[in-house]
Each structure stands twice: as structure tokens, then as C-alpha cells.
Amino acid sequence: MKKFRSMVLVFSAISLVGCGNQKEVIIESPTYYYEPTNDETLISKEKYYEPTEEERQIAYLMAYAQARDEEAFVQTLVTNVAINEAKSLDMNLIETFAIPGEFSGMYEGVPSYCIVNEDYSTTWITVTEDMLTEELKEAVDLAFTYDYTEGAISYVDAKYYELLHSNSDAYEPKDYFQEGNLIFIRQF
Numbered sequence: 001m002k003k004f005r006s007m008v009l010v011f012s013a014i015s016l017v018g019c020g021n022q023k024e025v026i027i028e029s030p031t032y033y034y035e036p037t038n039d040e041t042l043i044s045k046e047k048y049y050e051p052t053e054e055e056r057q058i059a060y061l062m063a064y065a066q067a068r069d070e071e072a073f074v075q076t077l078v079t080n081v082a083i084n085e086a087k088s089l090d091m092n093l094i095e096t097f098a099i100p101g102e103f104s105g106m107y108e109g110v111p112s113y114c115i116v117n118e119d120y121s122t123t124w125i126t127v128t129e130d131m132l133t134e135e136l137k138e139a140v141d142l143a144f145t146y147d148y149t150e151g152a153i154s155y156v157d158a159k160y161y162e163l164l165h166s167n168s169d170a171y172e173p174k175d176y177f178q179e180g181n182l183i184f185i186r187q188f
Contacts, residue, residue: 047144047145048083048143048144048145048146048147049083049086049087049093049143049144050144051092051093051144052092054094055092055093055094056140056141056144058093058094058097058111059079059082059093059140059143060132060136060137060140061105061111061127061129061132062078062079062082062097062103062105062106062111062127063075063078063079063136063139063140064105064111064113064127064131064132064136065104065105065106065111065112065113065127066078066103066104066105066113067180067182068113068131069181070180070181070182071180072135072136072138072139073139073148073179073180074179074180074181074182075136075139075140076139076140076142076143076148077143077148077149077152077155077179077182077184078155078182079139079140079143079144080143080147080148080149080152081149081152081153081154081155081184082096082097082103083143083144083147084147084149084151084152084153085102085153088153097111105127107124108124110126111126111127112124112125112126112127113125113127149184149186150186151186151187152176152177152184152185152186153185153186153187154184154185155182155183155184155185156182156183156185157181157182157183158178158181158182158183159181161183173185173186173187174186174187175187
């Protein structure tokens with residue numbers, strides 16, 4: 001069955017400008033988000049992954065740590081990859097996130113993100129609940145209903161991917177796609 005998603009355009013500001021009976025509509029700051037189609041709604045009645053509350057909370061923190069600068073849908077995809085990894089290893093999300101070196105958003109066992117300072121040293125910032133938005137939580141919750149990656153097992157920053165594959169000897173994945181600044185890999 002083919003999987004579909006529809007894009008919905010929401011305008012955060014709409015202004016009517018003009019004088020008399022002649023008005024011009026000015027649209028400012030359009031925002032896009034994905035909404036399941038009827039087919040996806042039917043498919044997602046059977047949950048893709050049923051997290052515990054603790055798994056849900058760490059998934060929120062990890063989505064922020066790994067994709068805080070990305071659109072909400074990319075945060076959904078990042079969470080889908082973690083779920084796919086957990087399912088393939090027959091583990092839960094907490095165990096999967098704790099695998100050393102597996103997820104860049106985990107530092108010393110704590111959801112964190114790294115910033116590079118002017119002197120090129122790095123600082124790890126712990127992700128806290130107050131950093132999370134409702135939009136991020138909704139994006140992560142969407143990942144529990146359906147696998148929008150269609151089986152992606154890994155992802156990498158597109159800039160790093162280009163650098164890695166600028167060498168002609170690099171191994172090219174067989175099935176991948178890009179969303180936002182990330183390359184999602186389904187099969188090597």
C-alpha cells in the first residue's frame with residue numbers, strides 16, 4: 001500500500017490592507033506541517049510503537065538534542081529512526097538511546113547537544129524539559145503512530161554526508177532520502 005502525507009499551509013499572520021472597498025490580502029510567515037491523510041489515519045489506528053511515559057519523555061529530549069534546528073517533521077523522522085533501531089534490536093527506546101556512540105544527542109548518558117566555541121573547544125548543553133515546545137512533542141508523538149521513514153535505520157547531517165562521500169571510494173547507501181538538513185538511510 002502506498003503511503004501518503006499531505007502538507008497543510010498555516011498562516012501565522014494575515015492582514016487586510018487597503019482603503020474603501022478595495023482590500024489586498026497580505027500573508028506573512030507561512031508555516032507548513034504534515035497532516036495524515038485518510039489512508040494514513042487508517043494505517044495508524046494500529047500503533048507503530050507504544051512507548052511508556054518514560055520512553056516518551058526521553059524521546060522528546062533526544063529529538064531536541066538531535067534535531068532542535070530542524071522542522072517538526074524532521075524531528076518526527078529522527079524519532080522514527082530511533083524506534084526502528086529499538087525494534088530491530090528488540091530493545092526499548094531507553095535502552096537504544098543508551099547504546100554508547102549510537103546517538104549524537106546522548107552525552108555521558110544524558111540527552112545533550114554540543115556547541116563549538118570560538119576557540120574550537122566544545123561545550124555540551126543538557127537538554128531540559130523547559131527547552132521543549134508543544135510542536136516538538138507533537139512531532140515526536142506522531143512518530144509513535146507511523147513510520148514516516150519507511151524503515152530508515154540511520155541518519156547523518158547532509159554536510160557531513162557530502163564530505164564523507166566526496167571520496168569516490170566511499171560506500172554509497174542503496175536507499176536514502178533527504179529531509180531538511182539530514183540524510184535518512186534505509187539500506188546500505
